[in-house]
Amino acid sequence: MAPRKQQEIFDATLRLVAEKGYDGLTVEGVAERAGVNKTTIYRWWPSKAALLGAALVESDVLAFDAPDTGSLRGDLVALVEGVRRLLTEPPGSDIAVAALGAAVRHPELDARRFFADRFARERRIFERAVGRGELKESADPMLIVDLLAGAVWMRAVFRGLRPGDDFATEAVSALLDGI
Amino acid sequence: MAPRKQQEIFDATLRLVAEKGYDGLTVEGVAERAGVNKTTIYRWWPSKAALLGAALVESDVLAFDAPDTGSLRGDLVALVEGVRRLLTEPPGSDIAVAALGAAVRHPELDARRFFADRFARERRIFERAVGRGELKESADPMLIVDLLAGAVWMRAVFRGLRPGDDFATEAVSALLDGI
Numbered sequence: 001m002a003p004r005k006q007q008e009i010f011d012a013t014l015r016l017v018a019e020k021g022y023d024g025l026t027v028e029g030v031a032e033r034a035g036v037n038k039t040t041i042y043r044w045w046p047s048k049a050a051l052l053g054a055a056l057v058e059s060d061v062l063a064f065d066a067p068d069t070g071s072l073r074g075d076l077v078a079l080v081e082g083v084r085r086l087l088t089e090p091p092g093s094d095i096a097v098a099a100l101g102a103a104v105r106h107p108e109l110d111a112r113r114f115f116a117d118r119f120a121r122e123r124r125i126f127e128r129a130v131g132r133g134e135l136k137e138s139a140d141p142m143l144i145v146d147l148l149a150g151a152v153w154m155r156a157v158f159r160g161l162r163p164g165d166d167f168a169t170e171a172v173s174a175l176l177d178g179i
Numbered sequence: 180m181a182p183r184k185q186q187e188i189f190d191a192t193l194r195l196v197a198e199k200g201y202d203g204l205t206v207e208g209v210a211e212r213a214g215v216n217k218t219t220i221y222r223w224w225p226s227k228a229a230l231l232g233a234a235l236v237e238s239d240v241l242a243f244d245a246p247d248t249g250s251l252r253g254d255l256v257a258l259v260e261g262v263r264r265l266l267t268e269p270p271g272s273d274i275a276v277a278a279l280g281a282a283v284r285h286p287e288l289d290a291r292r293f294f295a296d297r298f299a300r301e302r303r304i305f306e307r308a309v310g311r312g313e314l315k316e317s318a319d320p321m322l323i324v325d326l327l328a329g330a331v332w333m334r335a336v337f338r339g340l341r342p343g344d345d346f347a348t349e350a351v352s353a354l355l356d357g358i
Contacts, residue, residue: 021284023202101283104276104336105200112339139358143330143349146338150329151322157283159325160291170322178357179318 001044009034009041010059013051018094022102022109027051049108056099056114061092066121072129073176076148079122080168083152088162097157119145147175180223188213188220189238192230197273201281201288206230228287235278235293240271245300251308252355255327258301259347262331267341276336298324326354 012033017025027048031038045051056062067078086096103111122145129135151171155163180188191212196204206227210217224230235241246257265275282290301324308314330350334342 097283100337101280104280104283107339111337115333115338135358140349140353142334143353144358146330146333147326147350147353150331150333151325152329153332154294154325154329155321158279158290159294160286170319171326174319174322174326174354175358179314179323179354 001040005034005036006044006058007060009036009051010055011061013055014059014061014095014099015091017052017102018091018098021098022052022106025052047108049106049110052099052102053110053113056111057117061095062086062114064118064121066125068124068128072125072132072134073172075125075129076144076172076175077168079125079145080148080152080171083149084156084163084167087152087156101157144175148172180219184213184215185223185237186239188215188230189234190240192234193238193240193274193278194270196231196281197270197277200277201231201285204231226287228285228289231278231281232289232292235290236296240274241265241293243297243300245304247303247307251304251311251313252351254304254308255323255351255354256347258304258324259327259331259350262328263335263342263346266331266335280336323354327351 009030012030013025016029016033020029025048027038027041030048030051031041041051045054064082067075067082069075069078085092087093099109100111100114103109103114119142123141126135126139126141126144130137130139148171152163152167155161155167188209191209192204195208195212199208204227206217206220209227209230210220213220220230224233243261246254246261248254248257264271266272278288279290279293282288282293298321302320305314305318305320305323309316309318327350331342331346334340334346
């Protein structure tokens, strides 16, 4: 499939899940919005779960590059800031929160791929930090990411509070400087 | 309403949301399972969102007492351990994950009350720690809770990985001892 057409299908998928939730997402609805035949979609993705899973990982809308600012602190602040924007700034936040919320109830929608894909890129932040002598080799990168990204989810989604402009700096400082 | 009857209604509500999801939860279904008339439920809670919101905060199943172990480290480890059990040990975890996942898509189901109620109790952990000289007065208790509880959610729910037995100790150590 042409990459542009694929992105249009992912785009339609993510917008539909944001508007109607996972239960309201249908391959027919995606096909109609993207202007393709639904058999075309089924040829590539066997189910709506597979389609949404692929869209989460491969859509340009949720594309993710790990920051590379030159310092561990700078990289982590940029990472948290990116998660904060992802979860609070529409229309991306409607998409991300709806799709990740749906993944909780629908294990067949494999959100683990989304997080595993991001983590594979985030690893480089920690490799560089170890290389620069800013981080012990024994540090646990996944724990650090989970503490920081989880805090944004708790604050913005579960508490329904808007993380302030200094949230990223303060969260990273709690980890790097201690509480 | 008699407290025991109220707990039966909350219990039926939480079990139904775990089994059928929020969309499958109905006041009729709860009434049937709890053996009460649905008008009785509507007299106390005007909607299924209000009923589930009340169940989240008031059910004995999700009852929460902030730990008081005598040290900040001990309290935080116990706190994280409690969240880990809540999110990973059935049947409680089915209930908690389904209800909190539903809250993401249904703001009318006010999960903020659940977190605000818990946080009001968790505050005492930090007040005692400041009193014992273990924590600066300027420390931000909500940030600490969000980092720790969010990490469990990320690991157990989004990544679908089982946090190990030492997860609580390591997460708290990352915050108290630095990374």
